[in-house]
Amino acid sequence: MLKSNIAVGLDIGTTKVCVVVAEKDEIGKLNVLGKGRSNSDGLQRATVVNINKTVAAIRAAVADAERESSIRIHGVNVGISGAHVHCIHSNSEISINQTGIVNDSDVKRFLEKAKTNIRYLDIDHEIIHVIPQEFIVDDQEGLLDPIGMAGTTMRGSAYIVVGLRTKIRNIKQCVEKAGLEISAVTFEPVASGMAVMKEREKKSGVVVIDIGGGTTEVAIYIDGAIRYSEVIKVAANDVTHDIAHGVRALYEVAEDLKIKHGCAYSKLSGEDEDLLIEGIEGRTQKSVPKSSLTMIIEARMMEILELVRDSVQRSGYYEYLNAGAIITGGGSLLPGTEELAHDVFGLDVRIGYPEGVSGGIKGSVNNPMYATVMGLVAHAFQNNLSADHSFASTAEILPVDVPQGSREEPLVQEQTPSGKKIVDRMKKFWDNL
Incomplete structure (x- = not known):
């Protein structure tokens, strides 16, 4: 039996990996069906430094979530972060379709044009996603949702999240090696904000x-x-x-x-x-x-x-x-x-x-450390990422152990120089204990 109303968030952090399986109830609240958590030491500063350790941590967290929810996980909305990710403001303007009423197709064309208007995006970076900030239909300003508005032109701005291809590829490689499909990649500050605001x-x-x-x-x-x-x-x-x-x-x-x-x-x-x-x-x-x-x-x-x-x-x-x-x-x-x-x-x-959690094992995620992963679930629902092919209902548990003696997978190395190091300002305490 396929489950199309279920979404899964995967937060691969520096110290822990969190997985949450949730469904949406009739009033739009999240019903948490299961969660998993494992210690992680395969990342440093949100960047993968060890593929096998990260894969093992993902598998362990997924197995816990599957065991608790009795749902076999295939597709996930995975979070991404790190100092390599940055955002670009981009303006866009299009003509509204012949009906004179803004529809979904107009919004998609608006966002596509915002992407093409980006300057200085080199081949080392890729776009993670495009977030509309404001729409202006003719002289009507400050619109967050322009669908259904009448007009001839639509302009405005978008917030475009970009990151280094190599570091994004390493995250994706870890998720895929853990036996999962990537339904979407979401910038983690966006997810955290969605969860707690x-x-x-x-x-x-x-x-x-x-x-x-x-x-x-x-x-x-x-x-x-x-x-x-x-x-x-x-x-x-x-x-x-x-x-x-x-x-x-x-x-x-x-x-x-x-x-x-x-x-x-x-x-x-x-x-x-x-x-x-x-x-x-x-x-x-x-x-x-x-x-x-x-x-x-x-x-x-x-x-x-x-x-x-x-x-x-x-x-x-x-x-x-x-x-x-x-x-x-x-x-x-x-x-x-x-x-x-x-x-x-x-x-x-x-x-x-985390806000907007109504039932299931609500108390188990009522903690700031689960803000990002709950936001990833909410973002998946908001963008209709809970697809039938991604989530199948079964109690079967995926394996969690990396085979003994498996060879370390090579990391994809970044070609650009590392960023400036943050100066440690801490004073020294106790020269002698």
Whole structure:
């Protein structure tokens, strides 16, 4: 039996791979049927560095989602991010069809012309998707949906997302080697925004900040459409590395300290106490003041938020953010992040949880770390990507293990020079423990 009302989102992150299977109910809400999650170490800063590890992580997450949903997954909407992805504003103008009423064909021609109007798109880059920003039918401005409007000409602007072919190809190669079909590729800041924004915020002006493991993604929405985006190569993993360096502990121990005792804002850290740290390779345990842990975390989180603030100010849209900022992603879970962001941005701030989820295993995805994958599902439904050939109903589970001794697949290497490295501003703590 084919299931045409089901969509699957696949978020391949720096620290985790998430899969969500969902269907749409009669009122347009998402009913989550199953989810899967696995640890990932095949990516760095949202870029694939190890094909086999990434494939294995995808297979493991997919198997969990299939087991929970009893649905065999074939087609997925996969997210893509990284500093190599950037966006171009493009203007377009067409004549409306002979009936004088805007139809779907007119909108498609408008977007195709917006793509052809792009300048300086070299052969190393490809278009991921085209997002309309505004339509103007004759003298009627500010239209987000022009279908049915009467007129003779339609003009406006589109937001075109482009990325490096080699890095997009590596992501696609991993998905296909995991036995999946790619229904669509979606820029992750778009997906995260779709998951956590309320419609009034989107219209009023809001910046969505997704703090992931390897990257921090920024997307600005004004008057109901995306206007600006950027991917910053500093994120939650950097916080963990700073802790490991500051307290001289294993990365896993530092991550555990961050999750259990971390705070991003010293004014909220509360009463100080000594925290026990496991010794490396059988060495004696040691203790560290909680206040020092907070200082380490606050320093890096402040850097991340200041980089975001600088990005927003460069965009020219800071003054239009009437709804303030929404922070989501796993990095937003650190206590004090909301308060620190308010101080840094000078804006109203809230933590973003997935919106529009009505039933199924709703509680299992009610977490900012699932914002991107839930947005990928929502984006699939919005663009009618839940096709009959992509999703078949069966309880059979796909294999999750990469064969022992399998040879490492070569990565497709980028031909352009790497981007400028972000300077680490963190101060050194405790020369002697």
